[in-house]
Amino acid sequence: NAGVTQTPKFQVLKTGQSMTLQCAQDMNHNSMYWYRQDPGMGLRLIYYSASEGTTDKGEVPNGYNVSRLNKREFSLRLESAAPSQTSVYFCASSEAGNQETQYFGPGTRLLVL
């Protein structure tokens, strides 16, 4: 099992450009999450999907959109990137919707110039 995979590993964008971060899990988990991690700030929840077909806002959703494409895949889209979105993005999944025991992907490092 690959666990949670994320693409790309690293991306540089110019202000105003758009991109989609991809995430997939092969553990048959119901819930999936997107976090961003900034120095000294810890992990902050952007969006989550408790189950296929549902999505909900987390702590810092502004500037992002998500799509739960199917049970395996959960994508994060930046429509118009801003320098404040420079961060490391982690996707995670858990078996149930109560956010226990989350399995994280390797992360995507995003730099917005």
Place this chain on the structure above:
Amino acid sequence: SQKIEQNSEALNIQEGKTATLTCNYTNYSPAYLQWYRQDPGRGPVFLLLIRENEKEKRKERLKVTFDTTLKQSLFHITASQPADSATYLCAPGGYSSASKIIFGSGTRLSIRP
């Protein structure tokens, strides 16, 4: 607002000693608390979960305590090894998926030989 506090300064411990990390929370009554390990350039990895009705939990050289009166969790690594060097995140969680899990910013632990 809910707040999670972990030692922001790195903790340096001599190999073989017990490392103790602290997690304090305010304005929050979590149903459980999780601890994760994060190595540089990687996603967090789940270590232990302790519920509000449990005072202590152990896994090999790891021990976690949860004091709901003090609003504090302690994470201990006994017989520490250089391979234990990493950042450790605490993450209190709620009763349902509507109670978003919150991650602390982590404590960096360094074990010197």
